Amino acid sequence: MSWVVLAYRLPREPSTPRSALWRKLRRFGAAQVLDGLAALPLDARNREQLEWLADEVLEAGGEATIWIAELGSAAQERDLAARMAEAVAQDYRVLIEEAARAHEQAPGQRRRTLGRLRRELRRIRARDYFPPPEREPARRALDELAALVEEPVG
């Protein structure tokens, strides 16, 4: 498979562009291959998102180039995919725990938690390129919470 890769260098100071870039890469689910090298599976949207980030790096006085790349071997590709899957799995696990804790909440608060966790699940799924086993349990955890929310009080 092909990857879109952002190679970048940002000045250490000011730190705001660095942390903004880091936050955005994390939200896209990009793999940080090395310091200054972030990769995403190639599709039109990912390519565009990384291109805009490259421009932000340039505007912040850094250097950035966009590469279309392939891993040198299937084993390396599996490793990278496994790392990305594990990062997303961790996010799913946190969500499952939060959903479980919400069972103990008062009905009003539980409903708000459900709304928040549903948005969170959407965000995680958007960066889930190599679905781990936790994906289905996460969806089920929210379905169960939703069923509880819809139960009539009494």
Add this chain to the structure above:
Amino acid sequence: MKWATRRHCHIDRAACAWLIRRFIDAEAEFVFVDDLDEVSEDATPFDMRGVALSHHGGDCSFETMLRRYELLDPVLWELAKIVHEADLADERYDAPEAPGLDVLLRGLSMVRDDYELLALSAPLFDGLYEYRKRAMLTGREPA
């Protein structure tokens, strides 16, 4: 005037094209290219890497255009929040319409070419503008 942008338009380019036709250049003619090198001298490029009318400082191209053309209409800035979130989803703004609009435009772009996409999405943006305008005037979501 001639305006150029990247092929396979999505939300930001569709919204910019609508903005151009409605508020900047009623006679606007659009061309779609794969690379900035293909943009002719007489065309103004937008939403492409390395041009003035594009993403800047975390803004999407629609926001850049509002600034560049000094469009102060507050309804347009309400629309800008929706376009920004539909395009970038970075949660800078609270725009619950954005995920829906993103899907609608993305789906439309799968079954229509760029010219049709602009033609079909323009009334959608007209409606969104009208809705946001009424919401702003009355202080609540219109029924």
